[in-house]
Amino acid sequence: DNEVQIGHAIFDLLQKLETSNVPTTKLSLTGLDRGDLNKMVSDALGLYPRICKSLSDMVFQKTKGNPFFVLEFIQSLQSRDLLQYDSCQKRWLWNEDAIWAEEITDNVLHLLSSKLNQLPNEVRLLLKVMACFGTSTNESVIG
Numbered sequence: 001d002n003e004v005q006i007g008h009a010i011f012d013l014l015q016k017l018e019t020s021n022v023p024t025t026k027l028s029l030t031g032l033d034r035g036d037l038n039k040m041v042s043d044a045l046g047l048y049p050r051i052c053k054s055l056s057d058m059v060f061q062k063t064k065g066n067p068f069f070v071l072e073f074i075q076s077l078q079s080r081d082l083l084q085y086d087s088c089q090k091r092w093l094w095n096e097d098a099i100w101a102e103e104i105t106d107n108v109l110h111l112l113s114s115k116l117n118q119l120p121n122e123v124r125l126l127l128k129v130m131a132c133f134g135t136s137t138n139e140s141v142i143g
Contacts, residue, residue, distance in 0.1 A: 031065025
């Protein structure tokens with residue numbers, strides 16, 4: 001399964017690399033199973049696995065165990081106060097009904113795109129310009 005649809009630029013790049021005889025390696029990655037996801041959520045929230053199992057089950061249902069998507073989804077729950085730290089109880093609490101009701105995209109790229117669209121216009125413009133420089137650039141370019 002690909003998270004990127006056919007027709008995306010990455011497929012064109014892979015085809016060009018193949019026709020140019022550039023060696024590539026294809027990796028197929030699977031999602032986390034329920035047990036590993038529960039351990040990950042447990043570690044992240046500092047709770048015993050049995051305590052956060054209901055949250056982990058919901059996260060698994062919504063993300064299909066995709067590790068990147070899991071982290072993004074949990075961060076989005078926290079940023080929208082569906083997952084909150086209660087200082088009186090000294091632990092994380094979550095709103096199960098609201099989380100179950102969440103409409104979640106099946107596409108990680110859509111989730112990231114939504115996050116980028118929430119940034120101020122100036123920041124998005126800067127990111128677009130910086131993307132032209134590749135993976136790194138000199139600080140003087142933006143200063």
